[in-house]
Amino acid sequence: MNAVAIYPGSFDPVTNGHLDLIDRGVRLFGHLIVAVARNIEKTTLFTTNERIELVRETVSRKNDVTVESFEGLLVDYARTRGARVVLRGLRALSDFEYEYEMAMMNRRLFPDIETLFMMTSESNFFVSSRRVKEVMRFGGDVSSLVPALVQKRLAEKLGRPTGS
Ligand code: PNS
Numbered sequence: 001m002n003a004v005a006i007y008p009g010s011f012d013p014v015t016n017g018h019l020d021l022i023d024r025g026v027r028l029f030g031h032l033i034v035a036v037a038r039n040i041e042k043t044t045l046f047t048t049n050e051r052i053e054l055v056r057e058t059v060s061r062k063n064d065v066t067v068e069s070f071e072g073l074l075v076d077y078a079r080t081r082g083a084r085v086v087l088r089g090l091r092a093l094s095d096f097e098y099e100y101e102m103a104m105m106n107r108r109l110f111p112d113i114e115t116l117f118m119m120t121s122e123s124n125f126f127v128s129s130r131r132v133k134e135v136m137r138f139g140g141d142v143s144s145l146v147p148a149l150v151q152k153r154l155a156e157k158l159g160r161p162t163g164s
Pocket of ligand 1 (some may be wrong): 010013037074075101106
């Protein structure tokens with residue numbers, strides 16, 4: 001598809017679910033801008049620079065992916081990048097309301113932007129950064145949920161053995 005597409009999120013930290021979506025987004029659009037949110041309401045475990053670095057280090061098609069941060073409204077940032085598509089992943093039904101609300105708000109703010117949802121792959125259906133952090137915090141094995149580098153950084157942050 002011949003459009004600039006942005007995949008925004010907190011990526012705190014990036015998971016296999018995100019990486020799967022990035023791969024598939026690249027296949028659709030040829031290139032993808034991964035936009036790491038700076039000023040999100042939730043407090044993050046990783047700094048913005050750490051979150052960016054982990055995405056950069058773990059994406060497979062590095063030449064086709066730009067990773068940067070953004071501040072303020074997503075639609076304003078999208079405008080500066082000339083993007084027409086915002087890509088988001090949908091997992092369980094529980095994601096729907098949050099995603100729907102966000103897509104509607106973004107459309108109200110900037111009608112030219114289309115939010116495109118892709119279903120996560122079955123194997124990543126339940127994978128979220130929040131759950132990964134929780135499992136890691138209590139010593140569980142997250143090796144099938146995040147890349148090895150992310151697992152290592154999580155272990156360092158949380159003062160835990162890697163779990164595997
Ligand atoms: O990974 P997340 O936390 O679900 O990503 C949410 C994110 C960062 C995409 C969203 O919070 C966002 O776009 N924040 C920027 C502020 C904004 O534009 N808000 C209006 C849309 S509701």
